[in-house]
Amino acid sequence: MMNSSRFGVLFFVLSLIWDETKVGSAQNNNMRNYITVDDLVIYSPWIRVRGVERRIQDKVIVVDKNGRGDSLTVQGAVDMVPQQNTHRVKIQILPGIYSEKVHVPASKPYISFIGDPKLASQTVITGHDKASDRDINGGLIGTWNSSSVIVEADYFCASYITFQNTVVEPYGGLEGYQAVALRISGDKAVFHKVRFLGSQDTLLDESGSHLFYRCFIQGATDFIFGNAKSLYQECAISVVGPAFAIAAHHRNSENEDTGFSFVNCKVTGNGSVFLGRAWGRYSRIIYAYTEFNINVTVGGWQDWGSTSSDNTVVFGEYQCRGIGANRSGRVPYSKELNHIEATPYLGRKFINEEQWLRF
Ligand SMILES: *[C@@H]1O[C@H](CO)[C@@H](O)[C@H](O)[C@H]1NC(C)=O
Numbered sequence: 506m507m508n509s510s511r512f513g514v515l516f517f518v519l520s521l522i523w524d525e526t527k528v529g530s531a532q533n534n535n536m537r538n539y540i541t542v543d544d545l546v547i548y549s550p551w552i553r554v555r556g557v558e559r560r561i562q563d564k565v566i567v568v569d570k571n572g573r574g575d576s577l578t579v580q581g582a583v584d585m586v587p588q589q590n591t592h593r594v595k596i597q598i599l600p601g602i603y604s605e606k607v608h609v610p611a612s613k614p615y616i617s618f619i620g621d622p623k624l625a626s627q628t629v630i631t632g633h634d635k636a637s638d639r640d641i642n643g644g645l646i647g648t649w650n651s652s653s654v655i656v657e658a659d660y661f662c663a664s665y666i667t668f669q670n671t672v673v674e675p676y677g678g679l680e681g682y683q684a685v686a687l688r689i690s691g692d693k694a695v696f697h698k699v700r701f702l703g704s705q706d707t708l709l710d711e712s713g714s715h716l717f718y719r720c721f722i723q724g725a726t727d728f729i730f731g732n733a734k735s736l737y738q739e740c741a742i743s744v745v746g747p748a749f750a751i752a753a754h755h756r757n758s759e760n761e762d763t764g765f766s767f768v769n770c771k772v773t774g775n776g777s778v779f780l781g782r783a784w785g786r787y788s789r790i791i792y793a794y795t796e797f798n799i800n801v802t803v804g805g806w807q808d809w810g811s812t813s814s815d816n817t818v819v820f821g822e823y824q825c826r827g828i829g830a831n832r833s834g835r836v837p838y839s840k841e842l843n844h845i846e847a848t849p850y851l852g853r854k855f856i857n858e859e860q861w862l863r864f
C-alpha cells in the first residue's frame with residue numbers, strides 16, 4: 506500500500522522524468538543545452554517501492570570515502586561517466602576529506618558535484634601541489650597543473666562543496682608558491698555555495714562563461730585569475746595572510762569578450778590589498794555594489810609594471826561601500842563608472858544567460 510506522502514514523492518519524481526522527456530524530445534536529441542537549479546540539487550535519491558529500496562534516479566553516482574557509495578573517490582565517480590556524455594550526471598559527494606587530484610575531461614560534459622547543503626565546509630576536495638614541486642618525471646608541476654581539481658568539460662555544476670589547496674605562500678606572492686585549488690576551462694558552468702580555499706592563485710577561472718553565486722573565495726595573491734567571462738554574484742571574498750591582490754584578469758586584446766564582474770560581493774580580511782591587476786593588457790575587472798571591509802592599498806589597482814596597459818585596461822568601480830571603497834588616491838586608469846557604463850556588468854546578461862542559464 507502506498508501512503509499519500511510516498512505517493513507525493515513518486516508523483517514528483519515522475520513529473521521530473523516527464524519534464525526531462527519533454528525537453529529531450531523538443532530538441533530532438535537528449536542534450537539539454539542549459540543549466541537550471543535542478544542541476545545543483547539531489548532530489549532524495551532513494552525510494553521504497555513495495556518494500557524494496559530503489560534508486561529513483563539512475564543518474565546519481567554517490568561518492569563516500571567510508572565505502573557506502575558507488576565510489577570511494579571523486580575521480581572514481583568521474584571515471585564512471587561515459588565519454589561524450591549527453592545527460593546530466595549528478596555526483597553526490599558525502600562529507601569527508603577527499604585528498605586526491607580530480608580531473609573532469611572535456612569529453613564529459615553535464616557533470617554536477619553536489620554536497621550536503623549543511624555541510625559544505627566538511628566536504629572537501631583537497632590537494633597540496635605548488636608550481637615549484639616536481640612531477641614524477643622530475644619536471645616542474647607549474648601553476649596550471651598545481652590545481653587540486655581541473656574542469657575542462659562544459660556545463661559543469663558544483664554546489665555545497667569545498668575545493669582546497671593547502672599550500673600557503675610565505676609573503677605577498679612568491680615565485681613557486683602558486684597553488685591552485687580549482688581550474689576551470691570548460692564553458693558554461695555554475696558554482697553555487699561552493700568554497701574555494703587557497704593562498705596564492707586559488708581559483709584559475711581560465712576560460713568560458715561562468716556564474717559564481719553565493720560562493721566563498723579565499724586567498725592572498727591573484728587568487729581569482731584567468732581569462733574567463735564570469736559573474737561573481739553575492740560572493741564572500743576573504744583575504745588571508747600577507748596579501749597582495751585579489752583579481753588578475755588575463756584579457757590580452759580588445760577582441761576578447763572576457764572579464765570578471767563582482768556584483769553585491771563582500772570583501773573582508775587582512776589588508777592591505779590591491780583590488781586587481783593587469784595580467785593582460787586589456788584586463789577587465791569590475792566591482793559593483795560591493796562592500797570592502799578591508800584596507801585597499803594606495804592606488805587600488807596595478808598595471809603589472811607595464812604603463813602601456815594604462816590606456817587599455819578596464820578597471821571599474823560602481824557604488825561600492827566600506828572603508829576600502831574610498832577612491833581618493835586610486836590610479837588614474839581606474840574608473841568610477843556611471844550607471845550607463847556599469848549596466849552591462851550588473852547582472853547575468855553579462856554572461857549571456859539567455860543562451861545557457863535558467864537559474
Ligand atoms: C600538465 O600536465 C600534463 C600531464 O602530466 C602535461 O602533459 C602538460 O604538459 C602539463 N602542462 C603544463 C603547462 O605544465
Ligand SMILES: *[C@@H]1O[C@H](CO)[C@@H](O)[C@H](O)[C@H]1NC(C)=O
Nearest residue numbers: 677745746747748775776777
Ligand atoms: C596580515 O598581513 C601581514 C603582512 O601584510 C602579516 O604580517 C600578518 O601576519 C597577517 N595577519 C593575518 C592574521 O593573516
Ligand SMILES: *[C@@H]1O[C@H](CO)[C@@H](O)[C@H](O)[C@H]1NC(C)=O
Nearest residue numbers: 774775776777798799800828
Ligand atoms: C585598516 O588600517 C588601519 C590603519 O593601519 C587599521 O587601524 C585598521 O584596523 C585597518 N582595518 C582593517 C579592516 O583591516
Ligand SMILES: *[C@@H]1O[C@H](CO)[C@@H](O)[C@H](O)[C@H]1NC(C)=O
Nearest residue numbers: 827828829830831832833834
Ligand atoms: C577618503 O580618503 C581621503 C584621504 O584619506 C579623505 O580625505 C576623505 O575624507 C575620505 N572620504 C570619505 C568619504 O571617507
